[in-house]
Amino acid sequence: MSELKTTIQELIKYRRSVFPKDYIDKPIAKNILVELLKCAVQAPTHKLTQPWRFTVFTGEGLIKLADELKKQYKASVSKEDYSKKKGESIRKKILQSGAVIAICMKESGKIPKWEELAAVASAVQNMALAASAQEIGSYWSSSKLINELDSFLNLSKNESCLGLFYMGYHKEKQSLGKRSPIDEKVTWVE
């Protein structure tokens, strides 16, 4: 097996979701974010629709996003159910991140929606792997609050937000993910 293959396989196997509580206080340079986004957009895309749209939050931008999410959380629950602690924790997760990218999708109408979703998910995985190679941890959050961000993200009718991609440098140890053996998931026809 060539050296490159080993590196890619290890990168894939050892990529893990890393959460904001484990991020260290270190900003992610813009040139690195640009590189990660360039990796994202190399994902396969049927009919070259390139449905991915990204909004990148860094620095002061993180404060705007944190405030918006807290506001949307407050608006989404009744006065009785509102938890100040939860509102603060939503805000804190954003502020603990080196960058957060809103993962969005623009439907072209040329292919089924699931194909656009699959392309965006492939782009996100590219980005997660490229980040992992830079020792930047990340995770895809699909909190239901993402459904309330259309106007904040200036999304048009055929656009939607699929999640928030949290990123940060961290000191977590490398680990393999828990997965069922492939025998349970694979049928061989030989």
Ligand SMILES: Cc1cc2nc3c(=O)[nH]c(=O)nc-3n(C[C@H](O)[C@H](O)[C@H](O)COP(=O)(O)O)c2cc1C
């Ligand atoms: C589409 C998608 C949405 C996800 N949403 C969340 C989420 O809202 N909250 C969360 O804690 N993890 C979320 N995750 C991350 C998973 O929890 C994580 O991938 C899983 O636990 C496996 O861990 P690993 O990424 O380290 O292999 C999401 C992952 C994907 C692919």
